[in-house]
Amino acid sequence: SAVISQKPSRDICQRGTSLTIQCQVDSQVTMMFWYRQQPGQSLTLIATANQGSEATYESGFVIDKFPISRPNLTFSTLTVSNMSPEDSSIYLCSVEPAERQSFEAFFGQGTRLTVV
Amino acid sequence: AQSVTQLGSHVSVSEGALVLLRCNYSSSVPPYLFWYVQYPNQGLQLLLKYTTGATLVKGINGFEAEFKKSETSFHLTKPSAHMSDAAEYFCAVTPRGFQKLVFGTGTRLLVSP
Numbered sequence: 658s659a660v661i662s663q664k665p666s667r668d669i670c671q672r673g674t675s676l677t678i679q680c681q682v683d684s685q686v687t688m689m690f691w692y693r694q695q696p697g698q699s700l701t702l703i704a705t706a707n708q709g710s711e712a713t714y715e716s717g718f719v720i721d722k723f724p725i726s727r728p729n730l731t732f733s734t735l736t737v738s739n740m741s742p743e744d745s746s747i748y749l750c751s752v753e754p755a756e757r758q759s760f761e762a763f764f765g766q767g768t769r770l771t772v773v
Numbered sequence: 774a775q776s777v778t779q780l781g782s783h784v785s786v787s788e789g790a791l792v793l794l795r796c797n798y799s800s801s802v803p804p805y806l807f808w809y810v811q812y813p814n815q816g817l818q819l820l821l822k823y824t825t826g827a828t829l830v831k832g833i834n835g836f837e838a839e840f841k842k843s844e845t846s847f848h849l850t851k852p853s854a855h856m857s858d859a860a861e862y863f864c865a866v867t868p869r870g871f872q873k874l875v876f877g878t879g880t881r882l883l884v885s886p
Binding site: 661690698699700701702705749751760761762764765766767769 | 805807809814815816817818819822824863867873874875876877878879
């Protein structure tokens with residue numbers, strides 16, 4: 658299994674500011690994923706972050722709004738830029754299975770963001 | 774494109790009653806299927822998964838699910854609900870050869886005494 662630590666666990670931010678969320682994994686992984694869970698909604702994939710290359714964004718998400726860094730195989734950050742109340746969500750980091758044949762993705766505890 | 778439909782945003786059961794949470798998928802080929810549980814203010818935890826082999830899979834906490842290809846379904850069941858089962862449950866799929874997960878809209882399970 659993989660242990661994922663996300664920081665911060667929650668934050669309240671002013672509109673127009675930016676927040677950077679950190680995701681630390683206790684083992685090396687190739688693929689890391691960032692999801693958004695809006696209030697009362699399901700999880701939507703924002704982007705896939707591979708070490709050594711630019712993140713791949715899903716439809717509806719752009720790098721200027723959600724820049725991602727992936728400096729090494731155990732760490733990634735997601736920044737929510739120029740925030741508005743519509744960005745209030747839970748943001749979750751996920752990693753690919755430690756053993757690819759297990760197909761079990763692991764998730765961090767999430768970052769609960771409130772924009773006021 | 775793959776998609777997942779969870780019928781019922783809320784399901785209410787009494788403690789000791791059968792739990793049935795429905796999940797149907799849409800995919801050109803049978804994908805890998807998962808059920809995740811999310812307790813309040815926590816991340817997601819894998820309950821069970823189907824990849825290959827036996828179509829009835831057993832997971833943690835007494836849950837099980839059956840993959841029915843003809844019905845494109847992967848419903849989650851538990852014979853007897855406990856109060857501790859109250860949570861949000863998500864069905865998810867991924868193509869064979871793990872890629873990103875596609876989640877259903879979730880079902881909130883409410884368990885009353």
